[in-house]
Amino acid sequence: MRQALARTAVVIPARDEQEGIVRVLRDLPAVGVVIVVDNGSRDETARRAAALGAEVVHEPVAGYGRACLRGLRHLDERYPASVPDAPQWVAFLDADHADDPRLLPELVEPLAQDEADFVLGTRLKGACEPGALPPQVRWGNRLAVWLMARIWGFRYSDLGPFRVIRRAALERLQMTDLDFGWTVEMQVKAVLHGLRIVELPVPYRRRIGRSKISGTVAGTVRAGTKILYTIARYAWKTRGVPRAEGIPQNVA
Known part of the structure; x- marks a missing residue:
């Protein structure tokens, strides 16, 4: 497992997470590269991440997907896939310490073992600390995964942010979403491209600091609307396309 972790890159989008990022980086097992994307923080997030050995890059325009894409661009520029011993797998992890970074080896x-191309940590099947997932998040997730199952025939249980994907598979997905639709875009495209998908239960705890999404009514509404819009958008663009045949050229 040590060798596998050495071939893993971890991308952590972070915006004003100076407390959480310290806990995340201290708990994270040794991996090939850790990329923290400072997404316009106004606190000490970037400085503290750099002090703990992370490679810090900056994306000043707010947006979860935008930050993830910036991290991937840095990965491709600094560690091209064609280079021997370059990271083979890419993990995504939030900076709020709600997920347990110590579980990365399990994902x-x-x-x-070449049993999966995409591994999703599901919070709804793990031990969830009371209050960690507000009711609106639980029901929103359930609605989203139900719609995805009805439309594309694959039943996820969650849209959790803690996930690992084969780098070559991720490149095939051609991710584009700049905001809250990032996670669901990846999951929809993983099904359409016929990736081998495994869900593993992960515990989930109260985050450190206030959530940018569920911490406010406006944030919850924006995120939920974007997730449902993303599902509807891909349902329309992939109508009539059998699963595992990939995504038509006009889908971006």
Whole structure:
């Protein structure tokens, strides 16, 4: 497993997470590269991440997907996939310490054993600390995964942010979403491209600091609307396309 982790890159989008990022980086097992994307923070997030050895890049325009894409661009520029021993798997993890970074080896294992291309940590099947997932988040997730199952025939249980994907598979997905639709875009495209998908239960705890999404009514509404819009958009663009045949050229 140590060798597999050495071939893993971890991308952590962070906006004003100076407390959480310290806990995340201290708990994270040794991996090939850790990329923290400072998404316009006004606190000490970037400085503290750099002090703990992370490679810090900056994306000043707010947006979860935008930050993830910036991290991937840095990965491709600094560690091209064609270079020997370049990271083979990419993990995504939030900076709020709600997920447990120490569980990364468990998520990498199915990829290292060539049993999966995409591993999703599902909070709804793990031990969830009371209050960690507000009711609106639980019901929103359930609605989203139900719609995805009805439309594309694959039943996810969650849209959790803690996930690991084979780098070559991620490149095929051609991710584009700049905001809250990032996670669902990846999951829809993983099904359409016929990736081998594994869900593993992960515990979930109260985050450090206030959520940018569920912490406010406006944030919850914006995120929920974007997720449903993303599902509707891909349902329209992929109508009539059998699963595993990939995404038509006009889908971006």
